[in-house]
Amino acid sequence: MKYSHENIVKVSFLLLLVLLVFTSSVGSAFCTATSDEASLKLSEAESALRRAFVAVLDAERAGADVSGLMLELNLAGGNLTWAQNAYRSEDFSGVAGAADQCSSLADKIVSGTSLLKGSALAEAQDSEWRMLAFSGIGGLAFALVLFLVWVMFRRSYSRKLLGSKPEVGSDA
Amino acid sequence: MLKLGDFRAIFLVFGLAGVLLFASPSFGLFLHLPQGEKFSELWLLGPEHMAKNYPYNVTAHADYFVYLGVGNHMGSPMYYGVYLKFRNQLEPLPNDTAGAPSPLVPLYEYHAFVEDGKSWEVPLTFSFSNVSYGMNQSLVGSLSINSVAFNVNKGTSWDDENRGYFYELFVELWIYGVESDAFQFHDRFVGIRLNVTGNV
Numbered sequence: 001m002k003y004s005h006e007n008i009v010k011v012s013f014l015l016l017l018v019l020l021v022f023t024s025s026v027g028s029a030f031c032t033a034t035s036d037e038a039s040l041k042l043s044e045a046e047s048a049l050r051r052a053f054v055a056v057l058d059a060e061r062a063g064a065d066v067s068g069l070m071l072e073l074n075l076a077g078g079n080l081t082w083a084q085n086a087y088r089s090e091d092f093s094g095v096a097g098a099a100d101q102c103s104s105l106a107d108k109i110v111s112g113t114s115l116l117k118g119s120a121l122a123e124a125q126d127s128e129w130r131m132l133a134f135s136g137i138g139g140l141a142f143a144l145v146l147f148l149v150w151v152m153f154r155r156s157y158s159r160k161l162l163g164s165k166p167e168v169g170s171d172a
Numbered sequence: 173m174l175k176l177g178d179f180r181a182i183f184l185v186f187g188l189a190g191v192l193l194f195a196s197p198s199f200g201l202f203l204h205l206p207q208g209e210k211f212s213e214l215w216l217l218g219p220e221h222m223a224k225n226y227p228y229n230v231t232a233h234a235d236y237f238v239y240l241g242v243g244n245h246m247g248s249p250m251y252y253g254v255y256l257k258f259r260n261q262l263e264p265l266p267n268d269t270a271g272a273p274s275p276l277v278p279l280y281e282y283h284a285f286v287e288d289g290k291s292w293e294v295p296l297t298f299s300f301s302n303v304s305y306g307m308n309q310s311l312v313g314s315l316s317i318n319s320v321a322f323n324v325n326k327g328t329s330w331d332d333e334n335r336g337y338f339y340e341l342f343v344e345l346w347i348y349g350v351e352s353d354a355f356q357f358h359d360r361f362v363g364i365r366l367n368v369t370g371n372v
């Protein structure tokens with residue numbers, strides 16, 4: 001079988017064309033996959049961060065000191081900021097990683113808040129009871145002491161009134 | 173001399189005042205007094221951290237620097253979305269009266285969490301590249317914010333009155349609503365007018 005020079009050139013050209021088409025389609029598919037993956041990770045991170053904020057807000061409403069958690073939220077928010085802005089500028093490398101980091105920080109915050117919220121609620125309840133006890137017992141004791149003072153005062157007042165001699169005025 | 177009835181009244185008043193005094197710490201559990209006005213602050217400060225010397229005449233390939241800040245007086249911790257947008261003279265700003273944001277797509281955004289009574293502030297750098305001029309028009313190809321480059325491809329005409337090619341970099345404040353589970357425009361925006369010129 002003879003291969004002419006022309007045929008070899010034709011076959012080589014065809015192979016090169018197939019290779020080019022294959023490379024571009026794989027490259028495009030890879031880029032789309034990267035972009036899709038980044039977009040998915042970003043929306044996961046956004047949801048995770050919102051959940052974390054709601055959990056921190058709940059803990060704060062229960063009376064917990066959330067200063068530390070707010071710092072952690074800002075750290076997670078920083079990762080999301082970086083990831084979103086990189087995505088917008090079409091630089092997809094590192095977006096998924098930063099979004100993942102945001103999600104894991106957010107999850108850590110959520111698990112931290114449940115403990116904090118529990119202890120804050122217990123502390124708040126204790127404090128409420130203490131306050132109610134102070135008001136109830138204190139108010140009652142004060143009223144009782146005042147009543148006793150009143151009884152003693154009334155007795156001494158009556159005694160003083162009965163013991164006093166009537167003054168008789170004279171027109172002389 | 174005071175009569176016994178007068179003393180009784182004095183004792184009653186004194187007793188009532190004392191009982192109220194003891195009960196006062198518990199009032200907070202049942203009574204919810206109205207809070208002050210709730211609001212948020214949004215600011216841009218110049219490079220010296222003061223409200224002056226803002227970038228105005230800007231050129232391509234030079235870095236400009238401002239401070240961006242948010243203050244929370246909403247009565248509880250807040251989650252803010254801070255969106256940076258870039259417009260030419262024809263594009264709309266947010267609508268103050270309708271409380272509507274600018275329809276422009278944000279270029280850059282921050283996620284800021286601020287406790288009540290506290291503030292959040294970051295340095296913001298920006299620069300322009302691929303700026304071209306011709307036929308009384310200028311075209312900004314690319315805007316970098318905090319070293320992230322965005323293709324903007326925005327043009328503006330020569331402003332004869334103010335003598336420049338004017339654009340505006342502005343910031344909108346959005347707030348996360350827990351009930352709606354979405355960000356809403358918080359009716360706050362601030363911006364700096366920029367004359368993108370090659371003749372500085």
